[in-house]
Structure formats: C-alpha cells, structure tokens
Amino acid sequence: GxxxxxxxxxxxxxxxxxxxxxxxxxxxxATTMFWYRQFPKKSLMLxxxxxxxxxxxxxxxxxxxxxxxxxxxxxxxxxxxxxxHPEDSSFYICSAREGADNSPLHFGNGTRLTVT
Amino acid sequence: xxxxxxxPSTLSVQEGDSAVIKCTYSDSASNYFPWYKQELGKRPQLIxxxxxxxxxxxxxxxxxxxxxxxxxFSLHITETQPEDSAVYxxxxxxxxxxxxxxxxxxxxx
Numbered sequence: 001g002x003x004x005x006x007x008x009x010x011x012x013x014x015x016x017x018x019x020x021x022x023x024x025x026x027x028x029x030a031t032t033m034f035w036y037r038q039f040p041k042k043s044l045m046l047x048x049x050x051x052x053x054x055x056x057x058x059x060x061x062x063x064x065x066x067x068x069x070x071x072x073x074x075x076x077x078x079x080x081x082x083x084x085h086p087e088d089s090s091f092y093i094c095s096a097r098e099g100a101d102n103s104p105l106h107f108g109n110g111t112r113l114t115v116t
Numbered sequence: 117x118x119x120x121x122x123x124p125s126t127l128s129v130q131e132g133d134s135a136v137i138k139c140t141y142s143d144s145a146s147n148y149f150p151w152y153k154q155e156l157g158k159r160p161q162l163i164x165x166x167x168x169x170x171x172x173x174x175x176x177x178x179x180x181x182x183x184x185x186x187x188x189f190s191l192h193i194t195e196t197q198p199e200d201s202a203v204y205x206x207x208x209x210x211x212x213x214x215x216x217x218x219x220x221x222x223x224x225x
Contacts, residue, residue, distance in 0.1 A: 034213070043205060043217045044160070093159065102148035102167065102209050107159040 002028050002098040006108025013084055014116055021079045021111045023094030029074035030096035034105070035067075038091040047092075050077040084115040118143040120208050122216025129196050130224050137191045137219045139206035148209040149182060149189050154218075155202045163204075164191070196223045 003026040013019050023033055031052045036044040048069050049057040056069035066088075068080040077096075081088050091112050095105040119142045129135050141149075147168035152160035166173045166180045166189065173180050177196075182189040189208075193200055201223045206216040 041203075041218075041220070044215045046212065046214075049212070104150055104162045104165060105207075105213060107161075109159050110157075112157075 002096075002106045004094065004096050004106045004108045006094050006111055008111055009109055010112045010114075012114045012116060015085055016083055018080055018082045019084055019113060021081075021092055021094075021113075023077045023079070023096070023108050025075045025096045025098075025106075028096075028098045030077075030098070031074060033071060033077040033094055033096045035069065035077075035079050036093045036095065038093060038110075040091075044093065047079075052077075081113065084113070086115045089113055089115045118146075118208075118210060118212075118214045120206060120214045120216040122206050122219060124219060125217065126220045126222070128222040128224065131196060131198060133196055135191075135193045135196050135200070135221055135223075137204055137206065137221075139189050139191075139208070139216050141187050141189075141208040141214070143208065143210040143214070144187065145210040146187075146208040149180070150207050150209075150213075151178075151180060151191050152205045152207065152215075153202045154205065160205060193221075196221075198223050198225050 005024045007022045033050040035047045047062045050069045050071040052071045071077045093110040094108045121140045150165035153163045154160040164178050166182050177194045179192040203218045203220050205218050
C-alpha cells in the first residue's frame, strides 16, 4: 500500500532556531499533501495544504511566515518551523492521498518537536 | 465553517463487548467518511471508510453506518479485544478532511 515517510521522528531545538520536517510519498505521486498539528490527547488540526508547484493554502490562524511550506516535487513536501518557541512544541504529522480527492489519507509517522 | 462532532470522548468496555462511536458532520457536501485508529505516539491508521452512496459497510469485527439525511455516521466494533484500545477519529471529506475530536477506547480484559 501507499507509504508516506516523515523525517525526523523526533527533534529538539533551542528557541529562535528553525527546524525543517520532510514528508515524502514513497511509492506514489502526491500533488497535494497536508500538514497537521496534534496536541496531547487532542485531534488532528489541519495547518495547511501543500500544493506541488504553487503556494500552500493555510488554515485560519496559522502563520504563514512561521510555518513555511514548500512542495518542491510530486513526492516531497517540507514544513519549516521558523524562529521556534516553546509553544511550538507539538506533534506534527503530514499526510497525502494516493488517488482522487475522496480517497484515503496516508499519514507519515509524525515528528515530535520539542523547543527548549 | 465545517465541523465534525464525535462522541463519546472516552469509552470503556469489557473484552468481548461491543463499542459504538458516533459522529455528526455539518457540511452537506461531504461524501467520504473514513475512520482512523491511532495508538499512542503513532500515526493514524485507516481502519474502515464509507462513501456517501453506501449506507453500511462491514469488515470483520468493524462496521460503519451512514445516515446522510441526518448527517450522522457511526463506527461499530464487535467482540472487542484489548488490542482495540486506542484513540479513534472519525473524519468527513467535502472540500477538505475535517476530523472529529477523537474517542479514547479502553478495552478491559
């Protein structure tokens, strides 16, 4: 089945630094990928939709300059948390669809970000 | 905006009993309804899904029902086992996928 790889799985960084998270579709092409943030014991909150070859679409309340998204190819999307602060600490998960819009989402393993 | 409500937030059952989780969605354009199981610290895994042209779908011990008129869909797990313990999320897809808040299921041996 479709596999989505996310890297790194864990990262610890200092306040003020930037962190890049990669999301790759390994055996299929994804023109659209999705980035979610998940707080402990909470649901997945859609942050943005990453579109290959064009700008990402951000959800209301998500800062574009804070969470930079780049969808450089049909198999790779990156999320960069810029000037990280402790409140950015969270579980970030990407997902992608293999087929049509109403087909299942395949999730990466997630990245646990801790900002000290 | 679009919204998916999920109940209950926590569900505790005895092994062998059935578990039912219910979701209600607001976007009448939604036509695809997946259910995901997420174990602690891991990725959500699709366990079953249903499309709007179907009222019920079953896969072994798991079934999903959909009532489009009421904008309501449910997950049914029969003969629960301890390994079913996890957080379950419903979702509805219209223009985008909206997730419910999740149900933490505990299956007691």
